[in-house]
Amino acid sequence: AQKVTQAQTEISVVEKEDVTLDCVYETRDTTYYLFWYKQPPSGELVFLIRRNSFDEQNEISGRYSWNFQKSTSSFNFTITASQVVDSAVYFCALSELTGANNLFFGTGTRLTVIP
């Protein structure tokens, strides 16, 4: 069965600091997808990234970067030079290609960026 662990429940950083959100997953499938979503105070989950299990290249998008390591079953998310607008709950999620391919979410990490 799949499992997504986000061990950091809450993180606080001062504006302009870098912060890394950890995500560790478990799956028996060899083909799967990993996602990160952002949930700001408004409540809507916002899609950030999708990565398939065969693509271990790190990705950078502006101040965001993702580090995918199959060897440690981790898919960590780093925000560089954090801003107050980054304050939100961030969810890591897993989708296996067997069954109904549904998204299975972790419990989330609440990030607070202090001005």
Added chain:
Amino acid sequence: EAGVAQSPRYKIIEKRQSVAFWCNPISGHATLYWYQQILGQGPKLLIQFQNNGVVDDSQLPKDRFSAERLKGVDSTLKIQPAKLEDSAVYLCASSEHGSPYEQYFGPGTRLTVT
């Protein structure tokens, strides 16, 4: 492009009452999802529709929850009768294709059962 619409945004009911939530997905999105998000937890899938057919409802408590998507567009989720533990945010999402493609979420309906 309009996003996923949900209504109402907030609802307070007493236990044993019934309640219904409405969702209108992004135009052209064939797949629609309903999630339950309990405070402090990640969203949990309740049901997935592909057009007007059910793909997965294995996590839906069918003794009290029901959902329909009659014309393959908007959808309604109903709870009857509600229990205290149903207090949560109910999120609707849609995607152009089924999983594992990105899903677009609505603002959710916050349900409080007293």
